[in-house]
Amino acid sequence: MKRVITYGTFDLFHEGHRRLLERARNLGEYLIVGVTTEGYDDSRGKLNVRESLIKRIEHVKESGLADEIIIEEYEGQKINDIQKHSIDIFAIGSDWKGKFDYLNEYCTVVYLERTKGISSSQIRAASNGVIRMGVVGYGRIANRFVPEARFVSGVNIEGVFGPSVSKMENFIKHHQLSFADKDFNSFLHKVDAIYIASPHLSHYEYTMKALEQQKHVLCEKPMVLRRHEAEKLFSVAKQNGCLLLEGIKTAYAPGFNRMIALAKSGAIGDIKSIEATFTKLAEENSRELKRDSAGGSISELASYPLLAVVKLLGEKYIEFDQFSYIDSITGIDLFNKINIRYKDAIATVKVALGVKSEGDLVISGTKGYVYVPAPWWKTEYFETRFENPTNNRKYYQAFAGEGLRYELSEFVSLVQRDLLSTYKLSESDSIWIADVIEKLREGKCRKLI
Known part of the structure; x- marks a missing residue:
């Protein structure tokens, strides 16, 4: 008897799930279905799972396609399951193609093509x-x-x-x-x-x-x-x-939100200075360096440090100055250093496409400071540092994949709950960022260097 195994979250069980299980079952005579736990989904960066493990197991059971249902709890479990249950075929959707080739050592791996024709x-x-x-x-x-x-x-x-x-x-x-x-x-x-x-x-x-x-x-x-x-x-x-x-994406990442909340909690005292840097070396002839595509370091990169500034110091700045390195041929800004002055604080932003610098974030307060190493816009580790180093603390928070899943998860969650805004990146935040970018691109305070 040929034994087949497949895995999935099976949240909000739909026709696509059913078709995948049908095709997996057709590969053999006995189908085992592994359903992931909430903890394992969290560890692998699966977001916005709406149904409980029990409910998801019930859906798989009600399909009538699984001869046996098991629970997947940890990374690496598939190898143990395949050996334990004497599996002949491991089947998974083809959007994971290549990801599970390592299992060929234990059984035959089959990637099931996405079902066409499901409306x-x-x-x-x-x-x-x-x-x-x-x-x-x-x-x-x-x-x-x-x-x-x-x-x-x-x-x-x-x-x-x-x-x-x-x-x-x-x-x-x-x-x-x-x-x-x-x-x-x-x-x-x-x-x-x-x-x-x-x-x-x-x-x-x-x-x-x-x-x-x-x-x-x-x-x-x-x-x-x-x-x-x-x-x-x-x-x-x-x-x-x-x-x-x-x-x-940074606005929705758990590490960034945790860091912002800590900095604003008073743990480092009153915030007096922010230094945020984001630089990269753009490839020659890339869209990022084309004037007719609105290229340049401000349009490409400034959104990230400006996000940190508005979250930490708010919208009511007094003035800013800007120092830029402009390419003499293309007219593209390859480097910008921007000082945004508030009543009781100052933010310094550096963005560049043609100059490389350390991409860290430092938030200075009257009691201590927060240090976020590069790349701070993918916050997964930061420290609070004080005059007495015995008070220093380190914080860790996973940042999964490219981070785009965080913005999509927030979007999906808001739509599902019929909400039109989120504190993570509000309407006023986006409008403020657009306003500052517009002024920076106009270069009214720009000094060419």
Whole structure:
């Protein structure tokens, strides 16, 4: 008798889950299904799981497809399960292709192709509101986003929109999506929400059209580059009862939020200074260095340190000055040092695409300081340091994958709860960031060096 095993969270059990179990069962005569625990899901960065372990086991049992159900509790358990249960075939969805090749030492590994032809309405109706999501764009960030979405329960990435048919076809083939559409209105009709990862200057138009069609929008940073555009988009979102969320992943990361809360708690006294640096060396001829694509270190990177500034010191600054290194040929800002002065504090922000520096964050207070090493925008470790080093403390918090799952998880959770805002990145936060970026890009305080 050929024995087959497969694993999954099986949250909000839907037709896609059923089809996967059916195909796994057809590979042999006896099917064992492993259902992940909440603890294991947390450890591997699976977010927004809505149903309890007992409920998810019940769904698998009710399908009538499992001969035996086991619980997956820890990393590495699959090897032990395969040997313990004398498994012949390990089956898993093809979106994990290559991830479990190491199990070929113990049994045959089969990657099951994504089932085509399952309608979005089937999935949505069967799963208590799984969000059908489409992706605008097929570049570097979009290619990171789709795999990250596997770790967020309650959402299904359906298809992609963009101007290039060939690039879209490659994208849906690589990520096993259901459709590609070159017509934006047609694209919108097939989804409940969209994720925008297209070039900066297209964000406003795509976001506005989606909101007018009452679609929820998660838009990558910078959402827009002008204050009035941000204000208009949020206004339309409210009028249409839609969620509009800016995708600054750091804002939703658990480590960053823990660090901000500690810094503002008074543990280091009154905050008097923030020094936040984010630099990278952009590749020659990349979009980041093109003027007609709104490239430059401010538009590409400033959202992150400005997020830290507004969260720690608020919106009411007095003035700022700006020192920049501008490429004489392209006119692109390759380095910026910005001092933002508040009544009782000052924030220094450094961003660069052509100058490399230590990417750390230092929050100085009257009692001590918080130190977050590079890359601080992926906060998973930070320290509080004091005059007496015996009072120093170290803090650890996991940062899973690329971090895009955190912004998507927050987005999905808000939609599911019919909420249109979050304290992690509020409307006023996004508008403030857009306002400062606009002023910095205009260079009214810029001194060329």
